[in-house]
Amino acid sequence: MRRLALGLVHHPVLxxxxxxxxxxxxxxxxxDMARSAxxxxxxxxxVVHPLEAQCELARRIRDHWIEGxxxxxxxxxxxxLELLRIVPTLERAYDELGGGRGGVELWTTAAxxxxxxxxxxxxxxxxxxxxxxxxxLFGTGWGLTPQLLDEADLRTEPIRGVSPSGYNHLxxxxxxxxxxxxxxx
Numbered sequence: 759m760r761r762l763a764l765g766l767v768h769h770p771v772l773x774x775x776x777x778x779x780x781x782x783x784x785x786x787x788x789x790d791m792a793r794s795a796x797x798x799x800x801x802x803x804x805v806v807h808p809l810e811a812q813c814e815l816a817r818r819i820r821d822h823w824i825e826g827x828x829x830x831x832x833x834x835x836x837x838x839l840e841l842l843r844i845v846p847t848l849e850r851a852y853d854e855l856g857g858g859r860g861g862v863e864l865w866t867t868a869a870x871x872x873x874x875x876x877x878x879x880x881x882x883x884x885x886x887x888x889x890x891x892x893x894x895l896f897g898t899g900w901g902l903t904p905q906l907l908d909e910a911d912l913r914t915e916p917i918r919g920v921s922p923s924g925y926n927h928l929x930x931x932x933x934x935x936x937x938x939x940x941x942x943x
Contacts, residue, residue: 759886760884761801761855761891761892762798762799762801762892763800763801763803763804763851763855763891763892763894764795764800764893764896764934765806765893765894766791766804766898766930766934767848767896767897767902767906768780768782768806768807768812769806769808770902770903770906771897771899771902771903772899772900772902773899773900774899779899779900780807780808781899782812783805783807783816785819786931787931788803788805788842789835789838789839790931790934791931792838793838794931794934794938795934795938796841798941800841800894800938801841802843802854803841804843804844804848804851804854804893805842805843805844806845806848807844807846808846808847813844813845813846816842816844817844820840820842820844823835823839824836848895848906851893852864852893855893856890861890861891862890862891862892862893863890863891863892863893864893864895864910864911865893865894865895865910865912865913865914866894866895866897866910866913867894867895867897867913867914867933868897868902868913868916873907873908873913874913875914875915875916876912876914877914877915878915878940878941882941885941895910896937897930898930914937914941917933917936
């Protein structure tokens with residue numbers, strides 16, 4: 759079985775007008791995605807943000823739960839938040855996970871599919887095979903940039919709801935939990 763890590767990307771992402779943007783780190787995303795990552799056997803959750811002030815916020819949240827008063831109050835939360843790796847760029851995540859981009863298979867999720875799409879069943883089978891570690895990216899804001907989607911080695915099918923209106927804008931933490939359940943559940 760391949761090693762699996764997650765990436766929570768705050769830059770480069772899109773804003774609601776489809777322009778390049780950087781989003782703010784959200785406490786709930788860190789908690790819930792780390793808990794999902796731990797539950798489904800991911801080895802790390804890379805939080806990608808280029809601004810040092812936002813990285814420091816993420817480190818303070820992590821440290822509160824793995825070293826501070828939070829650990830005393832809810833010790834099991836520390837187990838999940840120990841998976842957080844705060845990095846300024848995706849390149850740093852590639853380096854840490856697989857020794858650079860060439861050592862990592864990059865997978866993306868997106869509400870709007872682009873290019874060749876792989877079903878969750880096919881992706882699940884690929885995870886069970888031997889191969890390089892997988893970094894599964896989740897975009898914040900209005901999603902990953904087209905350039906980042908095009909760089910992916912594999913694009914999973916979109917998570918689709920049943921809303922008659924076609925509404926499909928899950929929170930990133932919800933999409934993460936659904937995707938992990940389909941890949942590893």
